[in-house]
Amino acid sequence: MSLRPNVEVAIAGVGETAVGKLPGRHSTGLYVEAARRAIEDAGIDKSEIDGLLTTASVVDDNVRHHMVISEHLGLFCKTLCDTLRTGGAAFGYAFQLAQWAVQSGRCRAVLVVAADNLLTGPGLGQGVTAYTELGAHSLEFEVPFGAHIPGFYALVAQRHMHEYGTTPEQLAAIAVACRKHASLNPAAQKRQPITVDDVLNSRMISSPLHMLDCSLISDGGGAFIVTTLERARELRARPIRLLGAGQAQSYYHMGHLAGGVGLPRDRKGEFNLTNTVQKVAARDAFGEAGVTHDDIDVAQIYDSFTITALMQFEDLGFCKKGEGGAFVEGGRIELGGALPVNTHGGLLSYAHPGMPGGIFHLIEGVRQLRHECGERQVPNAEVALVTNVSAVASNHSVCILGRD
Amino acid sequence: MANVMPTIAPQPTEVSKPFWDGCRERRLVMQKCEDCGNVAYYPAYMCPACTSEKLTWTELSGRGRVHSVTIVHRPAAPAFASAVPYAVALIEVEEGPIMMSNIVGPAALETKIDDDVEVVFEDLGEVTLPRFRRIGK
Numbered sequence: 294m295s296l297r298p299n300v301e302v303a304i305a306g307v308g309e310t311a312v313g314k315l316p317g318r319h320s321t322g323l324y325v326e327a328a329r330r331a332i333e334d335a336g337i338d339k340s341e342i343d344g345l346l347t348t349a350s351v352v353d354d355n356v357r358h359h360m361v362i363s364e365h366l367g368l369f370c371k372t373l374c375d376t377l378r379t380g381g382a383a384f385g386y387a388f389q390l391a392q393w394a395v396q397s398g399r400c401r402a403v404l405v406v407a408a409d410n411l412l413t414g415p416g417l418g419q420g421v422t423a424y425t426e427l428g429a430h431s432l433e434f435e436v437p438f439g440a441h442i443p444g445f446y447a448l449v450a451q452r453h454m455h456e457y458g459t460t461p462e463q464l465a466a467i468a469v470a471c472r473k474h475a476s477l478n479p480a481a482q483k484r485q486p487i488t489v490d491d492v493l494n495s496r497m498i499s500s501p502l503h504m505l506d507c508s509l510i511s512d513g514g515g516a517f518i519v520t521t522l523e524r525a526r527e528l529r530a531r532p533i534r535l536l537g538a539g540q541a542q543s544y545y546h547m548g549h550l551a552g553g554v555g556l557p558r559d560r561k562g563e564f565n566l567t568n569t570v571q572k573v574a575a576r577d578a579f580g581e582a583g584v585t586h587d588d589i590d591v592a593q594i595y596d597s598f599t600i601t602a603l604m605q606f607e608d609l610g611f612c613k614k615g616e617g618g619a620f621v622e623g624g625r626i627e628l629g630g631a632l633p634v635n636t637h638g639g640l641l642s643y644a645h646p647g648m649p650g651g652i653f654h655l656i657e658g659v660r661q662l663r664h665e666c667g668e669r670q671v672p673n674a675e676v677a678l679v680t681n682v683s684a685v686a687s688n689h690s691v692c693i694l695g696r697d
Numbered sequence: 698m699a700n701v702m703p704t705i706a707p708q709p710t711e712v713s714k715p716f717w718d719g720c721r722e723r724r725l726v727m728q729k730c731e732d733c734g735n736v737a738y739y740p741a742y743m744c745p746a747c748t749s750e751k752l753t754w755t756e757l758s759g760r761g762r763v764h765s766v767t768i769v770h771r772p773a774a775p776a777f778a779s780a781v782p783y784a785v786a787l788i789e790v791e792e793g794p795i796m797m798s799n800i801v802g803p804a805a806l807e808t809k810i811d812d813d814v815e816v817v818f819e820d821l822g823e824v825t826l827p828r829f830r831r832i833g834k
């Protein structure tokens with residue numbers, strides 16, 4: 294098998310369910326609905342799909358979740374089929390796996406789909422607790438001390454504030470921008486505009502993160518289909534090209550992450566709580582795409598918490614390390630600013646159904662480049678950057694998309 | 698001790714049992730690599746720095762410095778509901794590794810990064826947890 298690097302790949306179709314509170318819906322039903330919409334959007338014959346990647350379901354998991362979904366979709370014989378366990382970072386990985394499968398000729402078209410009903414599935418209110426506890430990595434060395442996902446990210450935020458003087462107001466600016474964009478998106482879960490003061494006055498979850506620094510809990514799902522650019526051009530929707538992708542993973546256990554356990558002595562200090570391996574993923578994505586930061590018209594930046602997004606502007610190279618706080622101020626990341634971010638509203642205001650959260654960043658990147666975003670459209674958007682993150686700033690994927 | 702912060706008790710494994718046994722005896726112990734001197738945490742099967750298997754359980758000073766700290770207001774689980782707000786911290790112990798724990802004792806909620814701390818052992822039925830208190834406070 295040899296890669297055919299000259300074979301360009303593209304997203305041929307996207308689809309999503311409604312998001313927010315969808316009582317009575319089963320996660321598998323949401324999976325099927327999202328997949329059907331992407332197939333219909335692409336106008337592709339289902340028999341052409343020979344790859345399937347899912348991200349399981351917190352609410353209704355199965356060790357072979359991808360088999361359950363392929364049965365519901367009637368996809369009998371696949372040459373790439375698995376359940377990705379990379380959480381919120383899964384979609385950049387899935388895109389890259391699909392890229393390799395399509396470039397090598399092992400797959401003709403790969404369907405990536407994710408959905409869950411985290412808000413209503415476990416019983417209203419229980420989803421917050423389920424997902425908060427889910428993130429705890431080490432049942433033996435972290436959970437006994439009362440740590441949870443917001444607390445993990447809070448430890449990162451405190452360190453960033455300590456080292457670089459980042460302020461709660463700067464963190465809040467990200468939540469404000471996402472909500473502003475969600476207010477322009479009829480599909481978003483939370484659309485009432487908020488101010489920096491609203492964020493700072495919302496309930497403290499784990500200092501310095503307030504409730505409005507934390508992403509939503511939602512029901513919903515999305516899907517996209519990857520094939521060759523050549524094939525995508527024959528299909529119904531405008532193809533969106535994958536210009537470049539990169540991924541990098543470090544550690545989940547906070548002590549390992551902070552201490553750079555296992556790094557060679559001469560690289561100690563290169564990575565820690567506030568310097569993530571996203572730098573490596575970004576290097577590869579920009580390198581493959583052959584574009585610069587100035588070429589990026591719109592960015593969909595994974596925002597499980599405000600601090601998650603803030604550090605990425607630094608590690609992606611949009612600003613220097615430590616300057617993320619200043620970067621997000623003054624409307625730079627809002628529509629009309631130099632780098633509009635999370636134009637759908639992000640995990641902070643559009644939706645966060647758990648594992649599927651990152652797929653909406655990718656779908657929004659596609660819709661922006663297709664110029665179909667209405668009031669929230671970035672004029673003449675040609676190049677979009679999309680990130681996914683999971684496991685407390687340790688799993689990263691970066692994709693750069695281009696309008697065909 | 699009154700009002701000891703509760704826990705969801707860890708389940709020791711073959712590799713970690715000496716760590717938890719040490720806590721029960723009020724000794725903070727970690728594995729030191731005989732080949733490269735690296736101290737490992739959490740308990741390891743192999744030195745993650747040099748791949749040596751010659752790891753010797755060694756008693757630490759029990760002192761460390763706060764690498765980061767957050768005050769948790771929303772409990773991580775119902776078991777912790779009675780304890781909020783409480784301090785979750787990453788402690789860089791003197792011998793090098795960074796471990797997650799709690800800051801307890803006087804002015805725990807005012808803990809800052811770089812504060813000096815020392816270990817305290819809290820008995821919680823089936824397990825004894827290593828937590829930390831601020832030195833000189």
Ligand SMILES: [Zn+2]
Pocket residue numbers: 730731732733734735744745746747748749
């Ligand atoms: Zn060693």
